[in-house]
Amino acid sequence: SRYLVTAAAQMGPIARSETRKDTVRRLIEMMREAKSRGAEVVVFTELALTTFFPRWLIEDEAELDSYYEAEMPGPETQPLFDEAARLGIGFYIGYAELVMEGGVKRRFNTSIIVDQKGRIIGKYRKVHLPGHKEPQPGRTHQHLEKRYFEPGDMGFPVYRGFGGVMGMCICNDRRWPETYRVMGLQGVEMVMLGYNTPFDHTGHEAVNSLTLFHNHLSMQAGAYQNATWVVGTAKCGTEEGSKMGGQSVIVAPSGEIVAQAFTVEDEVITAKCDLDMGKAYRETIFNFALHRRPEAYKLIVER
Ligand code: CDT
Numbered sequence: 001s002r003y004l005v006t007a008a009a010q011m012g013p014i015a016r017s018e019t020r021k022d023t024v025r026r027l028i029e030m031m032r033e034a035k036s037r038g039a040e041v042v043v044f045t046e047l048a049l050t051t052f053f054p055r056w057l058i059e060d061e062a063e064l065d066s067y068y069e070a071e072m073p074g075p076e077t078q079p080l081f082d083e084a085a086r087l088g089i090g091f092y093i094g095y096a097e098l099v100m101e102g103g104v105k106r107r108f109n110t111s112i113i114v115d116q117k118g119r120i121i122g123k124y125r126k127v128h129l130p131g132h133k134e135p136q137p138g139r140t141h142q143h144l145e146k147r148y149f150e151p152g153d154m155g156f157p158v159y160r161g162f163g164g165v166m167g168m169c170i171c172n173d174r175r176w177p178e179t180y181r182v183m184g185l186q187g188v189e190m191v192m193l194g195y196n197t198p199f200d201h202t203g204h205e206a207v208n209s210l211t212l213f214h215n216h217l218s219m220q221a222g223a224y225q226n227a228t229w230v231v232g233t234a235k236c237g238t239e240e241g242s243k244m245g246g247q248s249v250i251v252a253p254s255g256e257i258v259a260q261a262f263t264v265e266d267e268v269i270t271a272k273c274d275l276d277m278g279k280a281y282r283e284t285i286f287n288f289a290l291h292r293r294p295e296a297y298k299l300i301v302e303r
Helices: 020-036 061-065 078-087 171-175 177-184 211-226 275-282
Strands: 003-010 041-043 090-101 104-114 120-125 158-161 164-170 190-196 229-235 237-239 242-244 249-251 257-260 267-274
Touching: 003 020, 003 249, 020 041, 020 078, 020 267, 041 190, 078 090, 090 190, 104 164, 104 190, 120 158, 120 164, 164 171, 164 177, 171 190, 171 211, 177 211, 190 211, 211 229, 211 249, 229 275, 249 267, 257 267, 267 275
Parallel strands: 003 041, 003 229, 041 090, 164 190, 190 229
Antiparallel strands: 003 267, 090 104, 104 120, 158 164, 229 249, 237 242, 249 257
8 A cells, every 4th residue: 555645735715915924824734733733735725825716807907917926936925935845745826827939939738746855847838718708797707717818738748746746726617528538547556536516516506506516516427437536625615705615525436536625615625545445446547558549539639
């Protein structure tokens, strides 16, 4: 067995007025709690440093830029890295990334994995961007990720860390089977992800009422079909009037939920994850080399 004590640090709402400093303080508090429970790695959420700003049309560029990180770590996030190194705990965190390339601003919805010495060992940029480019009439809250981010340009890389093979995705990515499969084909043993999921995300009441069911369905299926642990961490509760789902989970390669948050606030959950557990699936029912039929899947990449 290769045990990795893993924590998911769910976040309650972050107000629009909350400073980075205050948010980082909340993250550090949960990091300490995770460590006190024996965790070696803690998974924070998507866009963990600010309120979920894609719910608004922001036309002032300086204001928009204020939600992004131009460097990681930067002056306001350095304390998180310092505390991780001091405690000897790794972490995953999502943030809005702003990069200057040839004098042009590029924006991504990004996550990183940081090791127990406070060093970045992996990076990922969100591939599946939901929502719209233009504000939709009649909606109380917009979802303008297509306006504020470019689709990720890194694919779904995996990284060696914490004694295993680690992968990442971000929120909407968790609903797409290809996300997990691309990492599954690289032998991923734990997929870390964060999400911000408003209950009104489809505009169809019947679908919206299944929001929490679909959240777990996607992650449990992804875990089982790819013989991997999945750690899904929410930002939840009522944030600036938008109600978002919680129920953060740690899912085993069997597809079973082994830990689940029960509040919609800052809450740490933990599980002792055996990274070898996936073998029983990878070597039998999901032995990819033996049973997959890529020649029958061509349409997936052609359309
Ligand atoms: N953040 C994010 O990707 N949220 C989406 C819901 C919004 S769809 C308009 C999700 O898939 O959870």
